[in-house]
Amino acid sequence: MRSTLFTSILFALSTPAMADTSVEAELAGVATTAESESGPEADSAGPRGEAPLEQIQVTATRTAKSNFEVATAVSVVGRDEIRELAPLTVADYLRAQPGAFVQATTPGQAIPIIRGLKGSEVLHIVDGFRLNTAFFRNSPNQYFALADAQNVDRLEVVRGPSSSLYGSDAMGGVVQVLTPEERFDGGSWSGRGRFRAQYTSGDLSSVGRIQGAAGKDGISIAGGVTVQDVGRRELGGDGGRLPNSDFSSHAADAKLIWSPAEGHELMISAQYLQQPKTARVDELIAGFGQTRPNSVEFYFQPQDRLFAQVRYTISEATSWFDRAEFHVGYQKINDDRRTREFGTANRELEENSSRLRGATATFDKTVGNHSFVYGAEAYYDTIDSFRERLNLNTNVVSARPSRFPDGSTMDSFAVFANDSIALAPHWQLDVGGRYSSFDIEMPTTPQGPGVKLSPDDLTGNAGLTFRATDTLHVVSNVGRGFRAPNIFDLGVFGDRPSNRFAVPNIDLKPETVVTWDVGLKWDQPGVQAEVFLWKSNYKDKITSVETGEITPSGRIVVTNRNVTDLDLWGLEAGARWYFNEKSQAYGVINFTRGEETYAGATYDADRVPPINGRLGFLHYLNETVSIDAWALYATRQDRLSPRDLTDPRVNPQGTAGWATANVRLDWEFAQAATLGLRLENLGDRRYREHGSGADEMGRSASVILDWAF
Template structure:
């Protein structure tokens, strides 16, 4: 054989080997921009074979058999699974979708399992980790407010009470990783529990606007706020996967100092995620341009053992409002098989004591201030939950199953003392809550899926109270806020059907039955109240249902219609509370309560013009029957009793009202280019209810018209956002009677009546990815330094505020 022939044989042999080798090389790209993705782990079902993509998104497939299923895994992207033969048929190119973008198309809160957003007939607002990081909120309440769909009330800096479609507090439900946070003492007054959720640990938030009682039970009348925290990331290869983040943040309006760190370590089957956040706030400075009624001109200071009114050297500083907070999280994930997960979550949050600012600015009859002290004690929350999730099964009963059991402990307290009084009152509440949820999904056929489940809840309330003489430190018992040792239980079953005969039409409907059992013993409090009963045993039941359709005639139009019932069962706060609701009034227990029911409907329209111009429009109506509301009451034939040393009008929670609430929402997004877009949201809400005299009056938690508009530009490593936030006016006639009775919270109109003025702010935000390790986020909020106070709030909002955060990732 000649040298030439030998050369050609070796040449073609080498070429064949090269072609064969290249045919075994897959390239993984991001769908949409075709950019290669490095660090994607490829593995088989048993995880005995693996590979990882290089900087060019390439990996060798020669270790896998032709009929073997390959999983493509990267924590930033949705998992893909393909047979090796399918990869070959796709010319060895695999596209992955960023999970951040995918979250906008997939929701969990509607059924506890992933569904396409297009299949849900209700309005659901989603925020993902990237959006949360860019918004850079101080608390989870601020995070919700930034959506443009949720109104947030604040009585103090350490607070934030969401209002959704005219409902708030115990008519909204909060869920953390599928565990219900609402407990037996969630009240009708403003709630601060949402600030216990650390925004640094949130992977995504889904807010269902409107009723959600079929899946979530009692309290889900106005909406459901589902927070899903970050999960530990596994390795899926021989090397251990590690990831760490650290954040430092500072803001000028309240001299905020925040530090956060989290660390992830992942093995093939085990993952661990640890997180810690610490925040310290000083007193909040309000804006310089606005109503003088909001100024903090005087405050109480104890000088030489005497309460003294002193002039505030800077009336823009709201004294005292500062506090600090610590959040801890530890999560463990075990994945013995690709479709089976065990998750353990441990969450802890605690605040320092913080002042209830709206009570400290209440005037007294002589023109001074009513309270010398009014503090919330540390707000503590612990959650421990264990869940099992199986996403693929051959069982006749289910295809997917999730079982979650959880224990929660809540602690809150109230410490107050009247001006120039020697007696400090302390009331301390603890709730221990146990829950179990079993949720299942079964695909009945190609067009129908069944969701169903059961739930059990048990709450035990401990309550103590005493008064302390600040001179002698002598303690004496007083009436507790709640009946000590009372229990609240709920057992429920639900089912929901999804019918999707084609890509243009989806029907979803469901039913739930809830049985509530309440036991309370008032013997100890009867020493002070002389109630006509010593115990209360109640067991109300409730049926709820929902039915809705999504009709998508083409790629441009989507219609949604949903009708539902929802309920809220009376809890220990409704049935057994004793507290001073307002100056000169006291709320006493009432054991004659039944659930309140809401009947509602929503019609929505989404218009999508080739993803260039998008409109999302919804209108809704809710009728609340047998509403649990605070009204005047008699006790042993008496209309007044002595409480906290003064004659007080008697009130109680009663099924004493009906409410009509209605509204209109519109959202718009205009994508001028791939880099520049305009996004806006606007909400109009109205409502009325029966007043004490039977006349129609405004509903307390119906917020003024509100919204925001953002102009966002994003290019490579830089993202800029210029945005405006705005609220309409509520005149004196538009305020509910309970709000008119608190003029010290409001501005004064030309007739001398309280009202809530309109306001707006201009703001600017920027984020720059310095390199692969460092990210800088800055904001300048309320640029024109407006002095404003959101409706029903007791504290004015921040004035001009510069915020800077530096994130380091490794």
């Protein structure tokens, strides 16, 4: 019998780990279930309706610990929930999770907003390696969609600053994608596989994935291929099909796991995903306050990501560590574009890429009542950028200033340590610190002088857990996060929209945030719940400001400076109630508010999500059939920043509130084979998630076949 769908609570639980599962498997992010150890026929979580075992997470502490036992606010989207959803991108898994909101400028691209922060203000990680690059924007961007949504074993979200363990960008939190890792028992080779097919009527999309693995005790080889084709989105309320909302992608991955000796494990993996041509919908369709679109052409063509990594793990007690883990990785992201504004025959062609190399060493050691995690990491990022102009009337090609100074680099080095101290039977203290240093260089170009910056930062955090009872923990955290200025902050200069001319500021320093929260975690048979109150004070936010100068051509000179303060606060809560072995209810509510201050003026913060969440009820009709009914909701958001008011993606009168009714029916028609039917937005409501670039899908049906063999 399959375990339940935990889409709405912080303790979203995947299939429980076997008692003899190795710690190194958990640390690698493996959903260490009976299936991964013994084949698909063991994909079970015990009697239906029984509360699963505590979920093991690895992101909040860089060690395998139950999320109930750590002070940090952690959300886990587990294996079963991932199989039962029908995502377009990885961000879709986080919709209506505690503390998270999803913004999608275009259907093929989406980001999570964590505690009111977005883009490079949130650190994105895939299998322990940074996805954030030197040209990540501190605003919605497309790069999170370059991780394959079908090659996900679990997602972990740490809410609140995590800079002590993860460094720059981990201000709102950390989102980590963990891909499957297959392991086998026995001395003979065996194999297993999985096939997934999905069709959705609302956007005529089809998704297919085939994956397989072979191995024996001590070695496994696995791989998979994903193909996705998405048509134009059908809008609610007879809104018709949305132009330019179609896109496609294809992906492939491979992974080798080998144990050369007891306590030692080598992992080698590679991933690739490409979106050949994805339109930026909000640039090609007139938005709020517009009589025509901004562009006649705006395509990301192509966008792709190549990632390769080697990990070596040693699990044996020494005087310095009980466990050591070493990562070496390489990631290349290509951000190529084809654009043309209205009223011109000039087509702009761009080629931008980030080549990110990284190495991390992490060590665990337990001494008495102290559990230490410490280590070091280094990343080296090189930005290549090229742009040319094609005149469609004359076919003349001419060179144009590149988006970023070609050959710009951003290097970083850091050391970190964290100690978990058992103070007394009912108390635990977690303290951590990190020192980070950066070298940022941009060459001189005709548009601006060269820039060299060497910022550094010292960050820390503390968390306190009071175990009031075996089932109720009271927790509190305080942490300081930071974001170093990157190539996007420093390197986008020259002519800019709205008659501006941007010049670099060689005195930019890191942005910082101090966050505190207090929460309750409740975990007992029949009820699992969590509620957190939190507040963040964001200082030295990088903002584009006018210098008071004018160029000879009459453009207003602007530059980026650390001049804005931002206060954010909110509440996030989730719960699940088990009425009996057949029925359970669940719910989530997220509340966020924010105010920004600049030059003595205070106004509503940018892109703050409205109150939002989910309510649902799950019931097992019999041994093989279950039905899940839920509502997604968001209230009206009319607390808009000055930037929101001029953004054509946002209604200046406010984004209307909405709610959708949805049903999922699952039938396990054979062993380890499930057929699912999802009926979404049954009322055919036309609505838009706040800040997104297009209205959401109207009434739609998805059919999902998941077969393990």
